[in-house]
Amino acid sequence: xNLLLIGSGxxxxxxxxxxxxxxxxxxxxxxxxxxxxxxxxxCVALDVxxxxxxxxxxxxxxxxLVVVGPEAPLVAGIADILEAAGVKVFGPxxxxxxxEGSKGFTKDLxxxxxxxxxxxxxxxxxxxxxxxxxAQGAPIVVKADGLAAGKGVTxxxxxxxAIAAVDDCFEGAFGSAGAEVVVEEFLTGExxxxxxxxxxxxxxxxxxxxxxxxxGDGDTGPNTGGMGAYSPAPVMDQTVLDRTMREIxxxxxxxxxxxxxxxxxxLFVGLMIDNGAPKLIEFNTRFGDPECQVxxxxxxxxxxVLIQAAVDGQLANVSVRxxxxxxxxxxxAAEGYPANPRKGSVISAIDxxxxxxxxxxxxxxxxxxxxxxxxxxGRVLTVTxxxxxxxxxxxxxxEAVKAIDWPEGFYRSxxxxxxxAREG
Numbered sequence: 001x002n003l004l005l006i007g008s009g010x011x012x013x014x015x016x017x018x019x020x021x022x023x024x025x026x027x028x029x030x031x032x033x034x035x036x037x038x039x040x041x042x043c044v045a046l047d048v049x050x051x052x053x054x055x056x057x058x059x060x061x062x063x064x065l066v067v068v069g070p071e072a073p074l075v076a077g078i079a080d081i082l083e084a085a086g087v088k089v090f091g092p093x094x095x096x097x098x099x100e101g102s103k104g105f106t107k108d109l110x111x112x113x114x115x116x117x118x119x120x121x122x123x124x125x126x127x128x129x130x131x132x133x134x135a136q137g138a139p140i141v142v143k144a145d146g147l148a149a150g151k152g153v154t155x156x157x158x159x160x161x162a163i164a165a166v167d168d169c170f171e172g173a174f175g176s177a178g179a180e181v182v183v184e185e186f187l188t189g190e191x192x193x194x195x196x197x198x199x200x201x202x203x204x205x206x207x208x209x210x211x212x213x214x215x216g217d218g219d220t221g222p223n224t225g226g227m228g229a230y231s232p233a234p235v236m237d238q239t240v241l242d243r244t245m246r247e248i249x250x251x252x253x254x255x256x257x258x259x260x261x262x263x264x265x266x267l268f269v270g271l272m273i274d275n276g277a278p279k280l281i282e283f284n285t286r287f288g289d290p291e292c293q294v295x296x297x298x299x300x301x302x303x304x305v306l307i308q309a310a311v312d313g314q315l316a317n318v319s320v321r322x323x324x325x326x327x328x329x330x331x332x333a334a335e336g337y338p339a340n341p342r343k344g345s346v347i348s349a350i351d352x353x354x355x356x357x358x359x360x361x362x363x364x365x366x367x368x369x370x371x372x373x374x375x376x377x378g379r380v381l382t383v384t385x386x387x388x389x390x391x392x393x394x395x396x397x398x399e400a401v402k403a404i405d406w407p408e409g410f411y412r413s414x415x416x417x418x419x420x421a422r423e424g
Contacts, residue, residue, distance in 0.1 A: 001024055001025060001026060001064040001065060001304075002025075002026060002027045002028075002029070002061060002062050002063045002064050002065075003019060003025050003027070003028050003029070003063065003064065003065050003066075003067065003304070004028075004029045004030070004031065004054075004057070004058060004061075004063045004065075004066045004067070005019060005028065005029070005030045005031075005041070005066075005067045005069060006030075006031055006048050006054070006066065006067070006068045006069055006070070006073055006078070007030070007031075007048075007068070007069025007070045008030075008032050008033055008034050008037070009034070009069070009070070009289055009364045009365070009377075009379075010289050010290055010292070010293055010331075010362045010363065010364030010379065010381075010382040011069050011070075011286075011287050011288070011289035011290070011292040011293070012030065012033070012034075012037060012069040012070075013034065013036045013037050013040075013293075013362040013363050013364070013382075014292045014293040014295075014296040014297075014362050014382075014384075015067065015069060015287070015292065015296065015303070016028065016030055016033075016037045016040040016041050017040050017296065017360070017362070018296045018299065018303045019040075019041075019067070019303055019304055020040040020041055021302075022302045022303065022304035022305070023302075024302065024304045024305070024308075025304060027042070027061075028040065028041035028042070029041060029042050029043075029044050029057075029061065029063070030042070030043050030044070031043070031044045031045070031046035031048055031054070031057070032044070032045055032046060032048070034363045034364075034365075034366050034367070034376075035363055035366050035367065035368050035373060036361070036362060036363025036366060037363065044057065048073050048078070049072075049073070049076070051073075051076070051077070051078050051081040051082075052081070054066075054078065054081075054082070055081060055082060055085050055087065058082065058085075058087050059085075063087065064088065065087075065088045065089070065090065065304075065307070065308070065311065066082055066087060066088070066089040066090065066091075067089075067090045067091070067307060068089065068090065068091035068265075068286070069286060069287070070286060071097070071100050071101070071147060071284065071285060071286050072147060073091075074091050074092055074094070074097040074100075074101075074265075074285055074286065075094065075097045075098075075100065075101035075147055075285075076094070077093070077094035077097075078091070079091045079092060079093050079094070079097075079265075080093050080094050088311050089311070090264075090265055090307045090310060090311055091264070091265040091266075091285070091286070092263055092264055092265040092285050093261065093264075095260070095261040096256060096261040096262065096263045096264070096265075096285070097285045098261075099252075099256075099263070099267075099283040099284075099285050100147070100282075100283055100284045100285040100286070101146060101147060101285075102145055102146060103143045103144075103145045103146075103182040103282065104122045104145050104180060104182050106280075106282065106283050107120045107122070107182060107184070108122075109252065109255055109256075109259075110280060112255065113251045113252070113254070113255040114251065115247065115248050115251050115252060115255075115280055116247055116248065116277070116278065116279045116280065117184075117279055117280040117281075118141070118184045118185035118186070118187050118279065118281075119184065119185040120182055120183065120184035120185065121182070121183055121184075122145070122180060122181070122182055123166075123180065123181045123182075123183065124179070124180050124181075126166055126167065126170040129142075129166045129170075129181050129183055130163050130166055130167075132183055133156075133159060133162045133163055133166060133183060134159060134163075136183070137159065138156055138157055138158050138159050138161070138162055138186075139155065139156060139157045139158075139186040140156050140159075140162050140183060140184070140185070140186050141153065141154070141155050141156065141183070141184045141185070141186055142154045142156055142162050142165035142166055142169070142181060142182075142183055143181065143182045143183075143184065143282075144169045144174040144177040144178040144180075144181060145177065145178070145179070145180035145181060145182055146174070146176060146177030146178070146179070146180075147177050148174040148175075148177040148178070149225065151174070151223065151224075151225075151338060152169070152174045152177055152178065153223055154168075154223075155186065155223070162183075166181060166183070169181045187272040187274070187279055187281065188272070188274055189272045189273050189274030189275075189279075190235045190272070190273050190274075190418070191210065191211070191213075191270070191271065191272055191273075191281065192208060192209070192210055192233040192235050192236050192271045192273055193208065193209045193210065193211055193229070193233070193268065193269070193270060193271070193288050193291050194207075194208050194233075194236060194241070194244055194249075194268075194269040194271055195207050195208070195209075195266060195267070195268055195269070195287065195288070195291070195295065196249055196266070196267045196269070197265075197266060197306060197307075197309075197310045197315060198253065198263050198264055198265060198266070198267050198310065198315070199264055199309070199310045199311070199312070199313045199314065199315045200257065200262035200263065200264050200313060201253070201257070201262070201313065201316075202313075202315040202316045203245070203249045203250065203253050203267065203315075204306075204310075204315045204318070204319075204320065205241065205245065205320070206266070206295070206306075206320060207231060207232065207295045207298070207299075207320075207322065208231060208232045208233040208236040208241070209229045209230065209231040209232070209233055209288065209291040209294055209295065210229060210230055210231075210233040210235070210418065210419070211226045211228075211229045211288060211290070211291055212226065212227045212228045212229065212412060212414075212415055213226060213227070214227070215227060215333075215337070215338060215412075216412065217412050217413055217414045218414065222338055222339070223338075224333075224337065224338045224378075224379070225289065225338070225378070225379060226288065226289060226290050226291070226331065226379070227330075227331045227333070227379075227411070227412045227415070228290060228328070228329055228330045228331050228382075228411075228412055228415030228416070229288070229290045229291045229293070229294050229328070229329055229415070230294055230326060230327065230328040230329070230390055230393065230394075230415065230416045230419055231291065231294035231295055231297075231298055231326060231327050232298075232322075232326065233419075234418075234419055234422050235273050235418075236271075236273070239276060240273055240276055240278055243276075243277070243278055244269065244271060244278045247278065248269060248271075248278060248280050249267065249269060252267070252283070263285075264310060264311070265285060265286070265310065266285065266286050266287050267283065267285065268283065268284035268285070268286065268287065268288050268291075269283060270282045270283070270284065289364070289379075289382075290329045290331055290364075290379075290382045293327075293329045293362050293382045293384045294327040294328065294329050294384060295327075297323075297327040297329075297360060297384050297386055298322050298323045298325070298326075298327050298386070299320070299321075299322060299323075300321040300322060300323055301320055301321050305318070306318060306320065323386070325386045325387060325388060325393070326386065326387065326389065326390045326393050326419070327384060327385065327386045327393055328384070328385060328386075328387075328390060328393040328394050328397050328415060328416045329362075329382045329383060329384040329385075329397065329415070330382070330383045330384075330397045330398065330401050330411050330412070330415050331364070331379050331381070331382050331383075331411060331412075332379075332380055332381040332382075332383060332401060332404065332406065332409040332410070332411045333378055333379050333380060333409065333410055333411065334365070334375045334377065334378055334380055334408065334409060335408050335409070335410060337378035337379065337410075338378055341365075341375075341377065341378035342375075342408065343374070343375055343376055343377070344369075344374055344375065344376075345374060345375045345406065345407075345408035345409070346372045346373065346374055346406075347366065347373045347374065347375060347380070347381070347404065347405070347406040347409070348372075348373065348404075348405045348406070349403060349404050349405040350373070350381070350404055352403040352404070353383060353400035353401070353403040353404050354400075356385075356396065356399060356400050356403065357396065358385055358386045358387065358393075358396055359383070359384070359385045359396055359397070359399075359400045360384050360385075361381055361382070361383050361384070361400065361404070362381070362382045362383075362384060363380075363381060364377060364379045364380055364381060364382055365377020365378060365379055365380045366380060366381070375406075375408065375409070380406075380409060381404070381406075381409070383397050383400045383401045383404070384397065385397040385400060389423055390416050390419040390420050390423060391416075391420050391423055393416070394415065394416045394420060397415070398413070
């Protein structure tokens with residue numbers, strides 16, 4: 001079959017790498033892709049925000065299936081346009097993508113269907129939001145309601161910090177995403193990421209991971225899109241996983257169907273686990289980045305078969321097999337990330353890293369300029385390794401990081417610290 005993958009980041013490189021390995025795929029296109037993805041597929045210069053242009057490409061190139069990587073096209077309704085024209089697409093409808101596109105929508109869903117999450121209130125007025133923060137005290141969480149590229153969430157440890165976050169939202173720091181604000185309870189515990197493939201009725205568990213959101217070692221500094229991850233997440237044992245399915249995922253699937261928005265695609269469940277009890281932090285409606293890199297590295301099955309089952313409503317008839325070896329990925333970011341990443345620095349010796357045992361380097365924000373590979377984003381590379389233990393995977397990943405010649409890049413040196421500590 002001919003397949004089109006939409007996106008250009010590390011997540012999409014991992015997906016392209018896995019999809020290209022499927023014997024079912026005769027041609028893989030990626031729009032717009034990146035230099036790493038170009039080694040796996042044909043990159044095409046499509047404006048993915050122009051849904052009609054995407055549809056025209058699909059018709060002209062006899063594309064059988066579209067896989068949408070990032071959230072923005074889903075929230076904008078690309079799946080609806082393609083499906084209406086008879087093109088199969090892996091990803092939720094615009095209405096179902098509200099689970100990521102609107103923090104308030106998700107909180108209201110939780111309240112309606114009794115899904116455990118932090119207490120919250122929605123605001124479209126800055127003064128009312130400030131008064132609520134003052135009344136609740138800190139720590140407290142302030143979220144821009146809409147999509148803000150992973151940067152619209154402030155975990156405020158002081159009232160002053162929370163009020164500043166409220167003001168940022170209403171003063172336009174996140175554009176239209178901050179026109180409404182959700183202020184919610186600060187949850188304690190250990191975070192984990194849990195994924196399910198969904199076909200509207202069935203949710204098939206699809207792995208766990210633990211992300212590292214803060215930019216600095218020891219979980220310090222501002223939140224980012226993610227500085228590294230590992231899979232599986234030890235905190236997500238079978239008991240916690242069963243509770244998450246029963247208390248969070250299954251009510252969400254039933255609720256979305258009841259509301260007329262059956263959920264199809266990837267449901268990314270961001271969790272806080274406290275004494276074995278899971279609470280929802282947020283939903284995303286696509287694979288995480290960099291969690292996707294560690295999931296794809298561990299997945300033993302043909303991803304395309306699983307995607308087809310989700311698209312065709314057949315997930316009840318398939319299962320998923322994972323490598324028992326953990327995987328760990330380290331993000332190499334450009335100086336200045338997340339506030340103001342500096343683009344244009346030259347990167348070399350990736351081939352040396354890729355040649356190391358059980359290592360794969362995924363490109364996230366790279367470009368080619370005059371024959372040289374350059375940094376072209378905030379998060380630039382995700383250096384991924386597997387091992388018999390998390391510690392071994394961590395050692396291999398950092399060995400690969402050090403093999404890459406990129407003086408202007410930086411990274412956290414403690415990815416996987418919780419799991420390594422558990423291993424003793």
